[in-house]
Amino acid sequence: MKQHQHITGLYAITPDILDTDELLRSVRLALRGGAHVLQYRNKAADTALKLAQAHALRQLTREFGAIFIVNDDAGLAAQVDADGVHLGGEDGSVVAARALLGDSRIVGVSCYNRFPLAHEAVRLGADYVAFGAFFSSSVKPEAVQADVALLRSARKELNVPIVAIGGITQQNAATLIEAGADAVAVISALWNAPDIEASAHGFSTLFSRT
Numbered sequence: 001m002k003q004h005q006h007i008t009g010l011y012a013i014t015p016d017i018l019d020t021d022e023l024l025r026s027v028r029l030a031l032r033g034g035a036h037v038l039q040y041r042n043k044a045a046d047t048a049l050k051l052a053q054a055h056a057l058r059q060l061t062r063e064f065g066a067i068f069i070v071n072d073d074a075g076l077a078a079q080v081d082a083d084g085v086h087l088g089g090e091d092g093s094v095v096a097a098r099a100l101l102g103d104s105r106i107v108g109v110s111c112y113n114r115f116p117l118a119h120e121a122v123r124l125g126a127d128y129v130a131f132g133a134f135f136s137s138s139v140k141p142e143a144v145q146a147d148v149a150l151l152r153s154a155r156k157e158l159n160v161p162i163v164a165i166g167g168i169t170q171q172n173a174a175t176l177i178e179a180g181a182d183a184v185a186v187i188s189a190l191w192n193a194p195d196i197e198a199s200a201h202g203f204s205t206l207f208s209r210t
């Protein structure tokens, strides 16, 4: 089975934490709770800290057999031997990332609320596509809004895993999963929970019911 077929369940995205020990403690809890995928995203760290944190998270995700994706930066993904990279509209092309990372690594692409972007990303070789924001997000309040109907169309027409993102909680995730999301990408509802492990477990359980 190709590894991108494992893009399923809880797709945890790291918060902007500068303290690496604190980051690792939190991520360990999320992985214990059942997160299948971890994306390293840190908009506050400098280059050296990003490299150190990405290295440490690569080791930790190996311990749990979780997929490790680096946000924005295919070069950093290659440097730390990540399983793949996630690219938004400003983060370079799928073709360039593929050339750097090779065929066996994962290239995921943000498609916002635009189905044609997903078609094009898949045509260019993306391994998964992400749509959002489905709900309002305090991390990205300016995000465009996506409709659940998009997931239904994507489910019918695309043959790659589909990730939903934006303001997702344990309470609203079921609608997205029912509409066709293979994975839900979450920041706030996971890391701001009083018990991160229980929150990760709660999200993961939503998938075992489908």
Ligand SMILES: Cc1ncc(COP(=O)(O)OP(=O)(O)O)c(N)n1
Pocket: 011, 013, 039, 041, 071, 072, 086, 087, 088, 089, 090, 091, 110, 130, 131, 163, 165, 185
């Ligand atoms: C799984 C997933 N989906 C969407 C995004 C957003 O990517 P992008 O639009 O490049 O925005 P930033 O995350 O870079 O601020 C994502 N990171 N992960």
Ligand SMILES: Cc1nc(C(=O)O)sc1CCOP(=O)(O)O
Pocket: 110, 112, 131, 132, 133, 134, 136, 137, 138, 139, 140, 143, 144, 165, 166, 167, 168, 185, 186, 187, 188, 189
């Ligand atoms: C990073 C990101 N991208 C989005 C998009 O719509 O493309 S929404 C988002 C933030 C997700 O964080 P939370 O789970 O706290 O809403």
Ligand SMILES: [Mg+2]
Pocket: 071, 072, 086, 087, 088, 089, 090, 091
């Ligand atoms: Mg980006």
